[in-house]
Amino acid sequence: MMHAEQTLMEAATPLLQVQGIRKLYAPGKGVDGVDFDLYPGEVLGIVGESGSGKTTLLGCLSGSLIPDQGRVLYRNRDDRELDLYNISESDRRVLLRTEWGVVHQHARDGLRMGVSAGANIGERLMAVGGRHYGQLREAGENWLREVEIDPARINDTPRTFSGGMQQRLQIARNLVTGPRLIFMDEPTGGLDVSVQARLLDLLRNLVMDLGLAVVLVTHDLAVARLLSHRLMVMKHGKVVEHGLTDQVLDDPRHPYTQLLVSSVLGN
Amino acid sequence: MNLQQAQSNDTGGYNFAYLDEQTKRMIRRGLLKAVAIPGYQVPFGGREMPLPYGWGTGGMQVTATVIGPDDTLKVIDQGADDTTNAISIRRFFARTAGVKTTEVTTEATVIQTRHRIPETPLRSGQILVYQVPIPEPLRFIEPREVETRTMHALQEYGVMHVKLYEDIARHGHIATTYAYPVKVNGHYVMDPSPIPKFDNPKMDQCPALQLFGAGREKRIYAIPPYTRVRSLDFEDYPFEIQRWDESCEFCGATDSFLDEVITDDEGGRIFVCSDTDYCRQRQQQTAANEETCP
Amino acid sequence: MNAMIRVDNLCKGFTLHNQGGVSYQVLDQVSFTVARGECVVLDGPSGSGKSTLLRSLYANYKPESGRVWVRHKGSEVDLVSALPRDVIDVRKHTIGYVSQFLRVIPRVSTLDVVMEPARRLGVSREESLARAQDLLRRLNIPERLWSLAPSTFSGGEQQRVNIARGFVVDYPVLLLDEPTASLDAGNREVVVDLIRSARDSGAAIVGIFHDADVRNRVADRAIALSARKTQAIAEETQS
Numbered sequence: 001m002m003h004a005e006q007t008l009m010e011a012a013t014p015l016l017q018v019q020g021i022r023k024l025y026a027p028g029k030g031v032d033g034v035d036f037d038l039y040p041g042e043v044l045g046i047v048g049e050s051g052s053g054k055t056t057l058l059g060c061l062s063g064s065l066i067p068d069q070g071r072v073l074y075r076n077r078d079d080r081e082l083d084l085y086n087i088s089e090s091d092r093r094v095l096l097r098t099e100w101g102v103v104h105q106h107a108r109d110g111l112r113m114g115v116s117a118g119a120n121i122g123e124r125l126m127a128v129g130g131r132h133y134g135q136l137r138e139a140g141e142n143w144l145r146e147v148e149i150d151p152a153r154i155n156d157t158p159r160t161f162s163g164g165m166q167q168r169l170q171i172a173r174n175l176v177t178g179p180r181l182i183f184m185d186e187p188t189g190g191l192d193v194s195v196q197a198r199l200l201d202l203l204r205n206l207v208m209d210l211g212l213a214v215v216l217v218t219h220d221l222a223v224a225r226l227l228s229h230r231l232m233v234m235k236h237g238k239v240v241e242h243g244l245t246d247q248v249l250d251d252p253r254h255p256y257t258q259l260l261v262s263s264v265l266g267n
Numbered sequence: 268m269n270l271q272q273a274q275s276n277d278t279g280g281y282n283f284a285y286l287d288e289q290t291k292r293m294i295r296r297g298l299l300k301a302v303a304i305p306g307y308q309v310p311f312g313g314r315e316m317p318l319p320y321g322w323g324t325g326g327m328q329v330t331a332t333v334i335g336p337d338d339t340l341k342v343i344d345q346g347a348d349d350t351t352n353a354i355s356i357r358r359f360f361a362r363t364a365g366v367k368t369t370e371v372t373t374e375a376t377v378i379q380t381r382h383r384i385p386e387t388p389l390r391s392g393q394i395l396v397y398q399v400p401i402p403e404p405l406r407f408i409e410p411r412e413v414e415t416r417t418m419h420a421l422q423e424y425g426v427m428h429v430k431l432y433e434d435i436a437r438h439g440h441i442a443t444t445y446a447y448p449v450k451v452n453g454h455y456v457m458d459p460s461p462i463p464k465f466d467n468p469k470m471d472q473c474p475a476l477q478l479f480g481a482g483r484e485k486r487i488y489a490i491p492p493y494t495r496v497r498s499l500d501f502e503d504y505p506f507e508i509q510r511w512d513e514s515c516e517f518c519g520a521t522d523s524f525l526d527e528v529i530t531d532d533e534g535g536r537i538f539v540c541s542d543t544d545y546c547r548q549r550q551q552q553t554a555a556n557e558e559t560c561p
Numbered sequence: 562m563n564a565m566i567r568v569d570n571l572c573k574g575f576t577l578h579n580q581g582g583v584s585y586q587v588l589d590q591v592s593f594t595v596a597r598g599e600c601v602v603l604d605g606p607s608g609s610g611k612s613t614l615l616r617s618l619y620a621n622y623k624p625e626s627g628r629v630w631v632r633h634k635g636s637e638v639d640l641v642s643a644l645p646r647d648v649i650d651v652r653k654h655t656i657g658y659v660s661q662f663l664r665v666i667p668r669v670s671t672l673d674v675v676m677e678p679a680r681r682l683g684v685s686r687e688e689s690l691a692r693a694q695d696l697l698r699r700l701n702i703p704e705r706l707w708s709l710a711p712s713t714f715s716g717g718e719q720q721r722v723n724i725a726r727g728f729v730v731d732y733p734v735l736l737l738d739e740p741t742a743s744l745d746a747g748n749r750e751v752v753v754d755l756i757r758s759a760r761d762s763g764a765a766i767v768g769i770f771h772d773a774d775v776r777n778r779v780a781d782r783a784i785a786l787s788a789r790k791t792q793a794i795a796e797e798t799q800s
Contacts, residue, residue: 039646090421112408112429116436119429126432127425133435133501155436197667204666208681226666230645244620244645251622255578262579 013075015040015181015213021060021070024237031057031067032237040180043207043214045228045245047221047260053237054217055185061215062102062183063092074099077180097124101174105186107166110173111158117144117169118154124177143172147202164195168202175206184216188223200226221264225249233257284331284364290314294332294487298478301489306451307419308402313485323356323381324482326398330379333394333478334360339367341375346383346524346541353381372544382445384466386523386545389475391492397460399481402488404448404458424456427499435504444509450497451490464498465508465524471496513538518549564594564632565734565765566618571627573613587613588624593784597733600756600766600779605786611769612661614786615736618767619658620648631655631734653681657732661739663723665712671697672707675725682730689729696725699751717743728755735759737768741775753778 014037024030031053038044046054059065061072063084072084076099084092096102104110111120118140122130130136141151147168149161158166167187174182187203188196204227207214218224224231225245232242233256241254252258282288290312297311316324334340340360344353348370356379357368369375372387379396389395405415408426418424427448434442447464451457459470460479470477470490477490490496500506514521516537523545525538540546571591576584587610595601603611616622618629620640629640633655640648652658657678666674672693679689697707700721706714711722720743727735737756741749749772756779760766770776776783 042646089417093421093423115408115429115433118436119432122432123425123429126428127423131428131502133432133503136432137436201666201668229649243623244648246621247623250616253576253623258578 012039014038015042015075016061016215017071017073018061019071019073021057021067021072023056023060023065023067023069025056028236029053030237031060034070034232034239036232036239036242038181038213038215040213041211042230043212043216043228045224045231046215046217046234047219047224047231048234049219049260051236052234054234056237057234058183058185058215058217062100063096074181097127098177099179099181101179101182103167103170103174103182103184103187105189107158107163107170110170111166113158116155116157117149117161120158120169120173121176124173128177139176143176144169146175146206147172148198162195163191164199167191167199171202171206175210178210179212181213181215184214184218186218186220187216188218188220196223203227221249221261233260281363283336284334284360285316286314286328286331290328291332294328297487298329298332298489301478301487302476302491304455305490305494306449306455306457306488308486308488311485311487313482316482317359318355320483321400323352323379323398325480325484325487326379326381326396326482327356327359327480328482329396329478329480329487330360330377331364333396334364334366334377336364336366338376339369339374340364341369341372341378341544342380343378343383343385343542343544344381346385346526347543349543370544371548382461382463383524383541384462384469386520386540386542387548388469389473391474393475395473395475395477397462397477397479399458399460399479399486400483402458402479402481402484402486404456419455422454424450427456428501431499431501431504435501441500441504441506447506448499450499452494452496456499457488457490463509463524464506467496467498467506468508511538515540515546515549518546518553520546520549564596564630566595566632566767567628567630567637568593568614568618569628569630571614571617571624571629573610573617573622573624573627588617588786591627591786595734595765595767597765598760598763599781600760600768602776602780602783603767603769603786604783609786611786612738615738615767615769618736619652619656621658653678655732656734656736657727657730658736659724659727659738659740661742663711663719665710665719667710667712669710670708671702671711671714671722674711674722675729678726678730684730692729693725696728697722699755700725701748701751717745717748720744721748724752724755728759731759731762731764733764735764735766735768737766737770739769739771741770741772749775 016038018034018036021031021034024032034057046057048054056065060067066085074082074084076082102110118137121140121143122136125136125139140154144151144154149165149168158169161169188199191199200223216228228245230243231245231248232239233248233254235256241248241252241257248257249261252261294311297309301307301309313328316327318324340357342353342357344350347353360366361368372385375393377394377396378385381398403415405418405426407430409415431441445463446458446461447467449457449459449467449470459467472493474492476492479488498506511525513525515523515525516539518540520540524541526541527536527538529536569592571588573588574584574586576582591614603614605611613622617624624641627641630637631640631651633651638647638651640651675693675697676689679692702718702721711719724740741752744752753775756766
């Protein structure tokens, strides 16, 4: 009988291919050689303590930090392979507005605080040519409902929202153009525990329902366990362990991973 | 009158039209670039003018650059030739350039304006110079210059519609009534200066050359003759100009921009044409008609 | 291979780097097969590696060497060398796992917890709901608890929710880790029934059962793991 030691999803090709990314500010500070593939619908968690390079890595992957070495290849909706740092600035920005999303740790970095929730959600649609006010408003109301914000607040500015609501609005703003890949940096950072739970629940469901691929940076192992399929553990710019999330957390091999896991209360 | 003759008049020691020739050359280069890229803001080395920023220094530098001894200059301020500022600027050029001045739109070859476009349609060969306070239409939402330049380059104008969206959300209609953003030649989004939106359609396919000067921000931009200029709007909230139920008290016009004038302290008011020349022409025409056909 | 599971010379040890680097071998050259429609019980004293072996069959633990072949969608997959996404696919379609403790996710209702494996497979909401309700009823979880998150339930209730979740999909392979540990006699009966039905429908089952009575009633054969200081060797015996 044939033993198939090959990927079972033969038809699927990686959505994102990261090759040899290096960006160092000083020895051991930054990203020192990271490779991985990400497939559609996969959530990859990147964990590590502060200074591990995980935020730098996220920057390099999402187009905001030019790496010193390496490539980031993305397969777009038209099945074209784009070399992220070889395409024009214009194309990169279009990518970030349409097929990609970025959820920042602080909602104020990802929202326009001075305009209404509806405008925040509608902006990306307007940017790609949405010119019907009624439809834009409807999309705004629908997405507010999706992220469990009362649609009646569509005209309120994010300044009047709580931290958790701002974060959920940020998610809605990103999802409105149906992106395939989302980058998240500590999405629950700074939020109260009960608020975190609600946000994580929302993210979990959205990821499953929409088949999103996600690169999620977090220092919180519980968040990583809940949301990610795969986990990469970073230390001093290098990936010290990677694999199936529950495997890395329940059967850690690398000394640093073991330390991380054992340091978390109630893991 | 040629250049030497003009200079031989008593211009108080100033060069023709106040600015030195090198400066005019520099601004002309900027203007050429602006005309070549309709709606694009060209930086220029603005000079000190004998009046502070906010009083039309940009417009004056453009006028000084394009005006010649054979030109006839008209200056209006909110449509009127007889406000203090219009008079001052007109006198400035009369003194420093010795040019003929007029209040009649059809007689002018160069018209400098603050916040209005004349009602009388302009013709090929005329130059309309606008005074602009803030040239950057995206400044309201994006304070960084580097970012706004990138947005223009990449045509990232989604935020302009965000502004209009906010108007409709807040007021039920697009509440912007002046400095209404336009898209020029299908590419750049431009702030037409604080003219009422009533005037926006006049910019579209205009036979005259339209030049815009911002002195404090040191930017010039241009709309060449017969250029497509479209005001931004939504499909279900299309662009509309203002309309009045009243007509002009003096000339009876129903198609011009009307100013509301309070006449007493009991709520009495009248509406009059903002464009003084247009109003006067109409009154003269009416009087002439009455003479010929009593 | 006709077997649903084939374990080939599995070796699994642990090295605790942060405790002086102490290492110990738990599984040493373990090999066995499990066929369709048979229930195999892992036997052995505590510390002999039963749980470790079960987790290795789910790819929750990663062995140092050896292979774990599983029949998945008509071909064979080695869980040890498979890509994470393939392991996830195997877990989605082929292998169900009832762990000892329910991992509670805040805010997710009992019904949603039980329904999830079916929904993930694309089973309709109505059908998933019907199956979940049926299982919860059989396992004596009162209806008033169905819309609550299981975080406040007793250990026994949580375990029954866990079991329901494991049986909501007809997995070709089932791994059960002490499924009746916190249950009373009545509920133990229900679980025995569930296991026997699954087995009779052709599932290959590997389980750890503390209760001898349950074990005797569901097991076709036993695999004994013995701890000899730091080694464990698997021996197949007929029950």
